[in-house]
Amino acid sequence: MTELAVRGARKSFGTLEVLDGVDLTVPAGSFTAILGASGSGKTTLLRIIAGFERLDGGTVVLGTEPVDDGRHTFVPSEHRHIGYVPQEGALFPHLSVGRNVGFGLPRGPNRRARVLELLDMVGLSGLHRRYPHQLSGGQQQRVALARALATDPEIVLLDEPFASLDASLRASVRSEVHDVLHRAGTTSILVTHDQDEALSMADQVAVLRDGVIAQLDTPAGIYQRPLDPGLAQFLGESNVLHVRVERPAGERAAIAATPFGALAVEGWPSKAAPGPAQVLIRPEQLVIGEAARSALVATVESYEYYGHDAVVRVHPQSDELPDLIVRVTGGTPLVTGARVGLSVAGSVVAWPHEAAHRDRVGPRGPRA
Amino acid sequence: MHHHRWPGHRRYGPPALIAAALAVAVVVLTPVVFLIVQAFQTGWSTLQPLLFRSLTGELLWHTVSLTAVVTVLCAGLGTVLAWFVERTDLPGRRIWAVLVVIPLGIPDFVVSFGWRAIFPSFGGYWAAVLVMTLAVYPLVYLPVAANIRNADPAQEEVARSLGLGRFATFWKVTVGQARLAVLGGSVLVALVCLAEFGAFEILGFSTLTTEAYTEFKVGFDTAAGCAFSLILVGLGAILLVGEGAARGKGRAARTGSGAPRAMRPRRLGRGTLPVLGGVAGVVVLALGVPVGAIVYLIVQGGSSTVPNTSIWGATVTTFGYAAGAGLVGTIGALPIALLSVRFPGRPVRIFEGASMLVLAVPGIVVALTAAYVTVHFLEGRWYQTTPLLILAYAVMFFPMAIVAVRSAVARAPVGLEEVGHSLGVRRRSVFWRVTLPLIAPGLAAAFCLVFLETATELTATLILIPTNANTLATGFWAQQTNLSYGAAAPYAGLMVLIAAVPSYVLGRWFDRLPARSAAAGVAPAGPAGTATEVLAGATMAR
Numbered sequence: 001m002t003e004l005a006v007r008g009a010r011k012s013f014g015t016l017e018v019l020d021g022v023d024l025t026v027p028a029g030s031f032t033a034i035l036g037a038s039g040s041g042k043t044t045l046l047r048i049i050a051g052f053e054r055l056d057g058g059t060v061v062l063g064t065e066p067v068d069d070g071r072h073t074f075v076p077s078e079h080r081h082i083g084y085v086p087q088e089g090a091l092f093p094h095l096s097v098g099r100n101v102g103f104g105l106p107r108g109p110n111r112r113a114r115v116l117e118l119l120d121m122v123g124l125s126g127l128h129r130r131y132p133h134q135l136s137g138g139q140q141q142r143v144a145l146a147r148a149l150a151t152d153p154e155i156v157l158l159d160e161p162f163a164s165l166d167a168s169l170r171a172s173v174r175s176e177v178h179d180v181l182h183r184a185g186t187t188s189i190l191v192t193h194d195q196d197e198a199l200s201m202a203d204q205v206a207v208l209r210d211g212v213i214a215q216l217d218t219p220a221g222i223y224q225r226p227l228d229p230g231l232a233q234f235l236g237e238s239n240v241l242h243v244r245v246e247r248p249a250g251e252r253a254a255i256a257a258t259p260f261g262a263l264a265v266e267g268w269p270s271k272a273a274p275g276p277a278q279v280l281i282r283p284e285q286l287v288i289g290e291a292a293r294s295a296l297v298a299t300v301e302s303y304e305y306y307g308h309d310a311v312v313r314v315h316p317q318s319d320e321l322p323d324l325i326v327r328v329t330g331g332t333p334l335v336t337g338a339r340v341g342l343s344v345a346g347s348v349v350a351w352p353h354e355a356a357h358r359d360r361v362g363p364r365g366p367r368a
Numbered sequence: 369m370h371h372h373r374w375p376g377h378r379r380y381g382p383p384a385l386i387a388a389a390l391a392v393a394v395v396v397l398t399p400v401v402f403l404i405v406q407a408f409q410t411g412w413s414t415l416q417p418l419l420f421r422s423l424t425g426e427l428l429w430h431t432v433s434l435t436a437v438v439t440v441l442c443a444g445l446g447t448v449l450a451w452f453v454e455r456t457d458l459p460g461r462r463i464w465a466v467l468v469v470i471p472l473g474i475p476d477f478v479v480s481f482g483w484r485a486i487f488p489s490f491g492g493y494w495a496a497v498l499v500m501t502l503a504v505y506p507l508v509y510l511p512v513a514a515n516i517r518n519a520d521p522a523q524e525e526v527a528r529s530l531g532l533g534r535f536a537t538f539w540k541v542t543v544g545q546a547r548l549a550v551l552g553g554s555v556l557v558a559l560v561c562l563a564e565f566g567a568f569e570i571l572g573f574s575t576l577t578t579e580a581y582t583e584f585k586v587g588f589d590t591a592a593g594c595a596f597s598l599i600l601v602g603l604g605a606i607l608l609v610g611e612g613a614a615r616g617k618g619r620a621a622r623t624g625s626g627a628p629r630a631m632r633p634r635r636l637g638r639g640t641l642p643v644l645g646g647v648a649g650v651v652v653l654a655l656g657v658p659v660g661a662i663v664y665l666i667v668q669g670g671s672s673t674v675p676n677t678s679i680w681g682a683t684v685t686t687f688g689y690a691a692g693a694g695l696v697g698t699i700g701a702l703p704i705a706l707l708s709v710r711f712p713g714r715p716v717r718i719f720e721g722a723s724m725l726v727l728a729v730p731g732i733v734v735a736l737t738a739a740y741v742t743v744h745f746l747e748g749r750w751y752q753t754t755p756l757l758i759l760a761y762a763v764m765f766f767p768m769a770i771v772a773v774r775s776a777v778a779r780a781p782v783g784l785e786e787v788g789h790s791l792g793v794r795r796r797s798v799f800w801r802v803t804l805p806l807i808a809p810g811l812a813a814a815f816c817l818v819f820l821e822t823a824t825e826l827t828a829t830l831i832l833i834p835t836n837a838n839t840l841a842t843g844f845w846a847q848q849t850n851l852s853y854g855a856a857a858p859y860a861g862l863m864v865l866i867a868a869v870p871s872y873v874l875g876r877w878f879d880r881l882p883a884r885s886a887a888a889g890v891a892p893a894g895p896a897g898t899a900t901e902v903l904a905g906a907t908m909a910r
Contacts, residue, residue, distance in 0.1 A: 080790070
């Protein structure tokens with residue numbers, strides 16, 4: 001069953017076109033992440049779904065009810081039966097925790113019981129008399145979630161709810177929120193610019209780029225089989241090499257001829273002719289070995305140690321290749337200038353040349 | 369930006385809100401409009417001789433030269449005092465910080481009354497300069513002190529590290545940063561000087577405002593009143609436009625985040641005594657003289673001159689008028705403030721700018737047009753009635769109300785209203801349960817500001833008050849006009865208590881609020897901004 005369907009959504013502010021025909025289907029009970037760089041329009045899309053903004057064109061259907069068609073139909077937010085968790089929680093500062101959670105509930109004897117039940121669900125029993133400024137950032141975020149769930153919404157919208165939390169707190173609040181939403185069984189949509197967050201929390205990830213959904217897939221699918229180099233870069237660190245892809249006679253799988261030797265190519269379109277292409281090699285696919293036994297020799301340029309793993313930047317001896325990024329598990333640090341051998345584990349993704357000309361999604365630094 | 373808008377009303381806002389704002393703007397602009405109507409009705413041939421007679425030239429010179437000198441003196445005194453109190457190890461800084469502000473709460477005409485009571489021959493141009501400077505320098509002191517307090521001390525440190533001397537640092541960094549605050553405060557000072565009536569009347573110094581009053585009250589000469597009003601509004605408009613131009617695009621702001629560190633105060637060393645003497649001198653002259661005179665007169669008068677029950681009647685009337693004006697002004701400011709924050713666009717900016725134009729209109733002009741309109745167009749039906757008086761107060765002090773309400777609305781995040789809607793709560797209900805509680809402190813601030821101003825208003829009250837009613841200000845005025853200083857003193861004392869004490873409490877309260885809400889970790893919502901921000905903001909006619 002479909003909980004939310006967005007079709008051809010268009011929205012501009014003045015001359016700035018933010019959404020340019022967004023299509024998005026969200027199955028009931030699923031957890032969908034909308035991932036995009038800042039300024040990609042992901043928050044605008046969420047605000048349109050919430051009813052805080054109106055469409056210029058296209059439709060939004062919640063359940064079976066069209067709520068916005070860009071013309072005459074517009075169901076205001078208060079009639080959409082959604083839950084909304086904004087950035088930084090946005091708790092009502094003048095109301096106690098209990099009153100915040102009970103804000104959307106009708107007055108009556110059941111309200112108090114429901115509030116206590118919700119606070120219990122988010123692990124904040126006994127705090128209903130506190131005020132928002134007496135809570136930590138993570139607690140505020142959980143109160144905001146309880147408040148959103150109070151009215152049993154069909155769908156919960158989360159607008160970068162973890163962005164303002166300390167890195168140390170973020171992971172734990174994330175998983176708590178995920179558990180609560182999972183137990184509540186609601187459909188959830190999370191807007192974020194954080195790849196880790198999207199990949200780790202969601203059942204499906206929609207990457208928003210240039211006002212359209214550039215790819216919609218499972219987290220594994222979107223990481224392992226990005227549709228173009230720009231998406232690959234955006235989803236994580238990547239090495240992209242210019243190579244030739246061949247399809248040997250009689251073989252089903254295509255083969256990429258790379259400096260590492262011949263690599264099996266995944267997802268090469270069956271109709272695509274052999275020819276120049278780009279391949280994606282994720283940093284964790286590269287394996288560092290002894291120089292003497294490897295097809296490719298490189299020197300270590302830098303070594304960034306993160307504890308659980310480390311990122312090594314290497315400079316291949318062959319001048320035709322760019323510097324490569326390798327992710328290794330902790331272990332002994334490598335010395336700058338050391339000569340190492342490189343090989344590739346597993347199959348790779350390749351794009352025929354035309355697909356490879358897409359823009360990048362956005363700037364991206366190394367993952368810590 | 370789009371994030372501040374309510375959906376459903378694509379561009380300009382809910383029609384009911386627009387209608388309300390429009391109605392308020394029309395009322396507020398009535399004095400200016402009718403001044404122009406009146407000028408046309410009177411005709412150029414009548415106005416020309418009035419505008420260009422020698423009396424006008426003389427009064428214009430009085431007004432302009434006094435305004436200029438007082439403004440310069442206040443700018444200097446306010447800035448230097450602010451720096452000594454905020455940035456040096458002056459002994460007793462906290463007490464001085466309170467004492468130097470209190471004169472703002474004492475009505476100007478009470479200050480000159482106090483001087484006159486002690487020195488009976490006190491009067492003329494320099495007396496007027498002295499009294500006005502002592503009475504209104506806090507208008508510069510308050511915004512500048514707030515600016516210095518909030519400025520990042522690291523900037524002064526950087527300047528020193530770059531090789532600037534003490535004085536160069538003070539001039540280029542401290543004053544440079546605070547120049548918008550100095551400018552805003554100075555424009556307020558100048559506007560007050562243009563509008564002042566009572567203080568000059570007591571000192572026997574005539575300006576355009578005192579003469580406009582005399583022409584109206586004595587000769588009931590609307591043509592002459594109109595001519596003087598035109599000049600006064602023109603001068604006020606020049607000030608506001610000039611300020612806008614001087615303000616330009618310059619912005620003093622902290623870049624980067626984080627709370628500013630507390631500054632280690634500059635040591636005065638051997639300068640301590642002279643500076644202490646100077647600051648104490650200002651306080652004695654501005655606060656000690658008027659308060660001392662009032663206390664002396666009351667004590668000396670004993671029970672023989674302490675009047676009568678009429679003073680209590682006047683107190684009740686004063687509270688009633690002030691509360692009424694505070695209520696009307698605050699409620700009137702709400703639609704324009706909501707529109708200007710939630711639907712910022714050109715139409716709203718015109719509303720807001722127009723309502724700020726009232727700053728340039730002295731109270732006497734508001735009163736004269738109110739009298740003119742009721743006498744000429746309504747056959748005197750509303751003239752000298754309580755509703756008209758309260759409306760006139762609300763119009764005169766509307767800029768204060770709107771600045772307070774507007775900054776409160778601007779600090780109430782629209783995101784909170786959106787959350788309320790998303791929880792299935794109806795719009796009207798969200799307004800009552802979320803918006804109103806969040807902006808309540810701002811509404812209270814607006815009410816208090818208008819209340820305090822109204823409680824000590826004299827000029828418009830004298831013209832528009834119902835025949836048998838008396839406020840503290842008019843009661844005081846009647847006594848002092850008869851030279852019954854002893855009988856006038858209790859009225860003055862009560863006004864000082866009503867105005868000075870609460871404005872001090874209010875100021876402290878506002879100064880603390882933002883810090884508290886910032887500590888809440890949620891988006892700072894609610895408080896209306898410091899009292900100084902309100903005062904400084906009042907000059908920002910955008």
